[in-house]
Amino acid sequence: xxxxxxxxxxxxxxxxxxxxxxxxxxxxxxxxxxxxxxxxxxxxxxxxxxxxxxxxxxxxxxxxxxxxxxxxxxxxxxxxxxxxxxxxxxxxxxxxxxxxxxxxxxxxxxxxxxxxxxxxxxxxxxxxxxxxxxxxxxxxxxxxxxx
Amino acid sequence: xxxxxxxxxxxxxxxxxxxxxxxxxxxxxxxxxxxxxxxxxxxxxxxxxxxxxxxxxxxxxxxxxxxxxxxxxxxxxxxxxxxxxxxxxxxxxxxxxxxxxxxxxxxxxxxxxxxxxxxxxxxxxxxxxxx
Numbered sequence: 001x002x003x004x005x006x007x008x009x010x011x012x013x014x015x016x017x018x019x020x021x022x023x024x025x026x027x028x029x030x031x032x033x034x035x036x037x038x039x040x041x042x043x044x045x046x047x048x049x050x051x052x053x054x055x056x057x058x059x060x061x062x063x064x065x066x067x068x069x070x071x072x073x074x075x076x077x078x079x080x081x082x083x084x085x086x087x088x089x090x091x092x093x094x095x096x097x098x099x100x101x102x103x104x105x106x107x108x109x110x111x112x113x114x115x116x117x118x119x120x121x122x123x124x125x126x127x128x129x130x131x132x133x134x135x136x137x138x139x140x141x142x143x144x145x146x147x
Numbered sequence: 148x149x150x151x152x153x154x155x156x157x158x159x160x161x162x163x164x165x166x167x168x169x170x171x172x173x174x175x176x177x178x179x180x181x182x183x184x185x186x187x188x189x190x191x192x193x194x195x196x197x198x199x200x201x202x203x204x205x206x207x208x209x210x211x212x213x214x215x216x217x218x219x220x221x222x223x224x225x226x227x228x229x230x231x232x233x234x235x236x237x238x239x240x241x242x243x244x245x246x247x248x249x250x251x252x253x254x255x256x257x258x259x260x261x262x263x264x265x266x267x268x269x270x271x272x273x274x275x276x277x278x
Binding site: 086087088097098099100101102125126127128129130 | 234235237239242243244245260261262263
């Protein structure tokens with residue numbers, strides 16, 4: 001019995017280390033939020049975040065209008081400032097998931113990367129969320145940078 | 148009498164089928180639509196009087212909350228186009244798209260997708276009262 005419990009603890013510990021190792025690292029977003037680069041009047045800001053560590057081993061590139069702007073990491077957040085216009089976010093994992101939305105000058109948009117279980121692996125689905133929803137989820141995340 | 152193995156096998160198949168279906172969500176049906184925008188001064192704002200549940204062609208539904216605020220952005224052949232002011236609206240199929248609602252008379256008939264500049268019909272038109 002002791003042996004089984006020991007093995008279970010060891011397995012859980014390895015899993016926990018695996019999850020943590022895959023999560024984003026950086027200062028807590030709530031501690032740096034006030035000091036972020038101010039948004040230029042002719043641009044909009046897109047925050048991209050993942051609010052859980054689930055599927056942390058899956059860290060796909062995030063493409064914005066065809067350019068890689070960052071990596072989707074568990075419990076991480078970053079932002080991109082863009083000129084107004086149409087925005088297409090593409091995240092490729094087991095399948096490619098795409099999100100399209102408009103961005104105006106002065107707009108701040110929040111893209112949440114949801115982790116869903118696919119057939120072979122977790123997949124990351126970008127969704128546009130309200131500021132109110134994002135505000136409740138991003139404070140504790142690791143800030144990985146802004147462009 | 149069915150063996151446990153056969154029951155387990157069926158369950159496994161059902162789970163695999165569900166995952167396969169989830170993986171193959173249909174793209175929302177859409178057709179090109181030309182938005183005739185209204186001038187800034189004519190962008191009237193209205194509130195939805197009662198919650199409305201509207202489903203896209205892919206089957207995903209969205210609840211538009213009572214009291215939510217909407218702004219007239221223009222019209223397309225299928226009706227008047229309103230953008231939500233106090234929140235986000237998206238439609239989802241294989242991909243996710245920001246969407247505005249399209250109102251014809253007192254019924255929501257579908258969605259206008261601003262990036263794709265297209266109309267996506269609702270699975271079924273639903274009554275909606277704005278004020």
